[in-house]
Amino acid sequence: MTKKRITKIDPKEKLSRYLDHQSKQKKRKNQTKISASLSKLHSERKNALFKRLGLIVGISILFIIALGYYISPLANIQSVKIEGGTDLPLKEVVKTSEIRPSDKVIDYLLHLNDVNNKLTDKYTEVKNVNISVNHFNQLVLQINEYKTIGYIKKENGYCKILSHGKLGTQLLPWNKVSQDKPVFIGYNHEVSLKNNLKLFNSLPSDFQSQIKLLSGNTRRKSQVIFLMKDGNVVIGNVSTLKSKLKYYNEIKTKVGKNSLIDLEVGAFSRPLTPNEKRAYGLT
Template identity: 75%
Template structure:
């Protein structure tokens, strides 16, 4: 009996078309997914670009509208200064101060709000009392000048009037009557030279605040350049030396406690007290 012929079949060869089909199918699916993702990304990108463009256009339009409104207000009569009000500077001539500032009713409010340096420079140059001016606005077009003055250290007598001695060492520009002199501040009398005044002022500023507050007058009518004379609020007179007074003040309270009313407390050479004479009381304005 003849043998049957056996034909060998390669499984890979038979499955190859199927495997190729599956592979191609998978590739097409993968490509389709990639294309779908790419399409989605492009759509998102276009959407983001459109959104960004709309935002930029909106910003440009918004800025343009605000600029037009601002320009319209700037050139309108609503931005014209109609009046100027001054706050502070009670001892200064307010009408003259406004005139010095250079502000006119034809000026624009915004110009002075944005740049106040010109007003400050003009006013401070004329009035030494003024430390700084802040410019504000009321009722849309009324300018308000808020005057900040230097602290008053004391007063100096000039004729029958009094002038402020200011914290930065300069004298005020206004001559004031006695009614406008603060009783809490000392008065410098008899000073004819700036040098002696500056020396006494420097000494006064270096003294303890507790002693400063007790001083009523500082007299420049001294026998020697190194001498200082303080008329106190309690009626006593203190005499000292410019270079040694601060050191000797430690004896002041002890001597004052033992002194009688209207005494001269001498801290210039030694440290003692004695009653003031009638002539001395008259000289120091205590009678």
């Protein structure tokens, strides 16, 4: 009986070939990934470079345009337009602002506070000033004023009484006085005006709107006199009038036109005398 020949197989040799094959495959894959990554990185760097160059070129063009505008006559102020501040002298406002035709528009946009401070320092009416530009070289001053709560009679005209407690700088004729606002007359002392103004501001808005005139020609410092739009006169005490207004509407419905409603001590009414009518301008 013939013995079969046994061939010896080295498992390490077989496994080694397999492992070498696997290793080569991984190397190929890694090389492919590295190549793709390098290609992507190169592309990203190229795009980033183009973006930076585009940004630099864009900024340079804008700078050249801005510089060209600044040194051109188009950047010089050609005119000044005033909006708001209707009772202020416009030529004087421009002169006070120290704006000159040869100046550059951009300089005033960058130094807005300088113009604002010059105008608010001179005119008590001016609350603040905004600056804008029309048609490249027309400077527009938007003047915002304090609210007018009334007028005070002066020797030759009327001044605004402003919401922050100061008087306007301009002396106005009667036709410039708003008929919706009360007029303070006969106030020769600033203290009495401040006291009555403080009282007026504390009164209900519906009562304020009915007042035509406040008179400082009183017998006592504590007394206050209101001429109402309906032709009646109200007398009160600075300290107690506000608390007594609850009687006003009730009394008003019972009296006729040109009556005196006295809330100073008690609460009563009577018709005005002919002399009182003349004194309050009701005849």
